Amino acid sequence: xxxxxxxxxxxxxxxxxxxxxxxxxxxxxxxxxxxxxxxxxxxxxxxxxxxxxxxxxxxxxxxxxxxxxxxxxxxxxxxxxxxxxxxxxxxxxxxxxxxxxxxxxxxxxxxxxxxxxxxxxxxxxxxxxxxxxxxxxxxxxxxxxxxxxxxxxxxxxxxxxxxxxxxxxxxxxxxxxxxxxxxxxxxxxxxxxxxxxxxxxxxxxxxxxxxxxxxxxxxxxxxxxxxxxxxxxxxxxxxxxxxxxxxxxxxxxxxxxxxxxxxxxxxxxxxxxxxxxxxxxxxxxxxxxxxxxxxxxxxxxxxxxxxxxxxxxxxxxxxxxxxxxxxxxxxxxxxxxxxxxxxxxxxxxxxxxxxxxxxxxxxxxxxxxxxxxxxxxxxxxxxxxxxxxxxxxxxxxxxxxxxxxxxxxxxxxxxxxxxxxxxxxxxxxxxx
Numbered sequence: 370x371x372x373x374x375x376x377x378x379x380x381x382x383x384x385x386x387x388x389x390x391x392x393x394x395x396x397x398x399x400x401x402x403x404x405x406x407x408x409x410x411x412x413x414x415x416x417x418x419x420x421x422x423x424x425x426x427x428x429x430x431x432x433x434x435x436x437x438x439x440x441x442x443x444x445x446x447x448x449x450x451x452x453x454x455x456x457x458x459x460x461x462x463x464x465x466x467x468x469x470x471x472x473x474x475x476x477x478x479x480x481x482x483x484x485x486x487x488x489x490x491x492x493x494x495x496x497x498x499x500x501x502x503x504x505x506x507x508x509x510x511x512x513x514x515x516x517x518x519x520x521x522x523x524x525x526x527x528x529x530x531x532x533x534x535x536x537x538x539x540x541x542x543x544x545x546x547x548x549x550x551x552x553x554x555x556x557x558x559x560x561x562x563x564x565x566x567x568x569x570x571x572x573x574x575x576x577x578x579x580x581x582x583x584x585x586x587x588x589x590x591x592x593x594x595x596x597x598x599x600x601x602x603x604x605x606x607x608x609x610x611x612x613x614x615x616x617x618x619x620x621x622x623x624x625x626x627x628x629x630x631x632x633x634x635x636x637x638x639x640x641x642x643x644x645x646x647x648x649x650x651x652x653x654x655x656x657x658x659x660x661x662x663x664x665x666x667x668x669x670x671x672x673x674x675x676x677x678x679x680x681x682x683x684x685x686x687x688x689x690x691x692x693x694x695x696x697x698x699x700x701x702x703x704x705x706x707x708x709x710x711x712x713x714x715x716x717x718x719x720x721x722x723x724x725x726x727x728x729x730x731x732x733x734x735x736x737x738x739x740x741x742x743x744x745x746x747x748x749x750x751x752x753x754x755x756x757x758x759x760x761x762x763x764x765x766x767x768x769x770x771x772x773x774x775x776x777x778x779x780x781x782x783x784x785x786x787x788x789x790x791x792x793x794x795x796x797x798x799x800x801x
Contacts, residue, residue, distance in 0.1 A: 406437045407705045409465035412454065413695075414447040415726070418659055423725035431712050438705050440466075447629065448568055455767075458483050465701035466709065469515040471506045471692045472759050473593070473766025478696075479509045485697040488513045490707035495714060498734060506692040506759075515696035516710040518722065520729040521650040522690035522751050523574065523760075526657070526743060529669040531559050531645040540673035544613070547676045551618040554645050560620040563644035565628030565635035566781050570762060572623075573777035574648050575613070576790065577761045578675040580606035581689050585682040586756050593764050596798035598791055602682055607780065607787025609678060614781055620644050624782055629656050636660055640667055648675070650691050650760075654741050655727030666727060672743035674750050688754040691763065694731070765794075772797035 411428065415421045421444055428440045443464070445453055450468060457463045463483060469475050478484045491504070491513065499517075507515035525547075527540070532550070535557035541547035554561040566572035581589070584602035592598055620626060620638055627634045628649075636653060638644035640660035647653065658666040677685055695713075697706035712718070719735035722728075729744055730736060739745060751757065762770025776793040779785030 406439065407702050408439045408441060409701060409706060409709070410441050410443065411466040411709075412443050412445055412450070412464040412468065414445055414450045414468060416444045416446050418664070419725040420655070423721055426721070427713050427718050430718070431709055434712070435705070435708065440709065448627075451767075463698045463700070465698050465706055466695050467698065469507065469694050469696040470759075470763050471515070471517075471694070472763035473770070474763050475507060475514060475696070476509050477766050479514050483699055484514045485699050485701060485703060485706065486512045486514060487516070487697060487707050487710065490703065490711075491516075492711045495711055498732060503731075507694060507696070515694045516714060517692045517694040517731045518714070518719075519652070519693040519726070519731055520690070520748075520751070521652055521693055522688050522747050522754075522757060523578070523648065523650045524672055524674045524688070524747060524750070525646050525648050526639060526653050527646045527671050527673070528639060528642055528667070529671045531642055532671075535559055535645070540671070541676050542673075544609075544676045544678045548613075548616060548618075551616060560638065560644040561618045562646045562648070563620045563626070563635035563638040564623045564647070564781075565626045566619075566624045566778055567626055568628045569774040569778050570760075571628045571635060571649070572781045573762065573774040574760075576606060576610050576773070576777040576780075577689055578648065579610045579613075579678070580761065581687055581758060582606070582675070582678040582681040582683045583609060586684065586687070586758075588682065589758050589764075596765070596769060598794040598798070603791050603794065604787050605681070607790045610777070611780060611787055619781075624778075632660055634660070639670075651744060651747050652693070652726065652728050654743055655725075658727050666741060670741070670743045672746045684755045686750075686754050688751060688757045689760060690751070690757050691760050765798075768800065769794060769797045 413424050415424060424442060428442055432438060432440060454467055458478065475484065503517065504513050506517050507513050535554045537550045537553050541550050551561040564571050580603065583606040584600065588600045588602050629636050631637055632641055635647050636656045637660040639647045640657040641662065654666060654670060657670060658664065661667055674688065695710060697710065714732055716732055716734045719730040719732035720738040723730040723735055723738040727741055729739055729748060739748065758764065762774055765773065772793040773790065776785055776790035780790060
């Protein structure tokens with residue numbers, strides 16, 4: 370891929386990165402020992418398989434290149450990460466290196482003085498490989514507080530075999546065409562769409578994408594800045610979602626279905642061809658691969674962008690995506706911690722990351738390692754997108770994001786309305 374073809378994450382940033390590593394170990398007030406050695410703690414969210422092994426191998430390589438520096442790894446299940454990390458941050462006992470996803474969530478951590486400004490510690494190789502707009506995915510008030518590791522746009526993953534079985538030709542480009550595909554799949558006795566509503570955010574993703582279609586880029590940016598949700602598009606998004614939910618497109622028991630844990634999760638249903646589609650981010654091929662019977666990539670996995678909706682203010686082709694990355698605690702040993710961030714962004718380690726997680730690495734020079742057809746489709750759509758916004762719960766921060774996610778699940782459950790979602794957003798924003 371042409372390095373300069375990558376763009377944006379307008380609204381809060383894009384995502385891509387690289388780096389180099391190596392430093393001479395030296396003492397530090399944080400994590401240091403009497404003999405000058407340094408120990409750091411590192412939390413990530415891959416608890417099994419190739420992803421867990423990737424981080425173990427990367428840490429071992431860094432330690433070998435930097436005698437006297439030790440990194441203690443703790444892998445935490447994804448659904449538990451936010452809660453455990455927030456508890457650790459609140460207690461003043463945060464890990465030295467921890468996950469960050471930009472947006473309002475990162476801004477909250479920065480405002481609390483809990484994240485390190487790494488602006489001047491990003492090395493020349495990283496600066497050369499990463500466009501400024503990409504690093505700005507982790508920018509707060511003009512300073513960089515994290516290193517992005519993965520480009521994670523969202524869309525609909527699907528089983529090509531199940532589409533063929535149901536007589537669905539091509540991929541839906543409009544919401545009406547998606548409805549027709551749902552009808553054909555139901556007629557063939559196939560659950561059309563899997564959703565892990567038990568975990569809240571996968572159900573809320575549907576509201577997010579309806580909002581990207583209903584709301585203009587200006588409306589999205591304005592809401593992020595003002596935390597006011599008075600634009601009619603927010604209600605329109607909820608009404609459009611309600612209309613879609615009323616067609617009963619989701620798997621049986623979706624309210625008690627988890628997103629990523631086991632064969633019965635929404636990803637597991639797609640992995641085992643028990644459902645035809647799932648709306649998810651670009652990490653999904655790796656999750657699905659871990660849940661297939663042979664724990665290998667699903668051979669018929671395809672992807673298409675969230676369908677267009679007539680009458681919406683969102684520009685055609687606009688996408689939503691996320692940034693996975695890591696930051697250093699404000700109390701971490703700065704030289705050693707930032708050296709590790711630069712180190713794991715080297716091309717060889719990012720290629721390993723791409724292969725281990727079956728995802729799109731942030732380092733553009735490593736993107737040749739992306740061979741999965743679904744991920745290649747995502748990259749093509751991303752490069753054509755007029756703009757990309759981050760997940761709304763990330764964009765709006767923890768409190769407003771949680772209110773949004775709960776409101777969306779209540780709508781899915783028939784216990785809330787589009788009006789309730791907008792009220793919940795404004796109420797949570799007013800509380801600060």
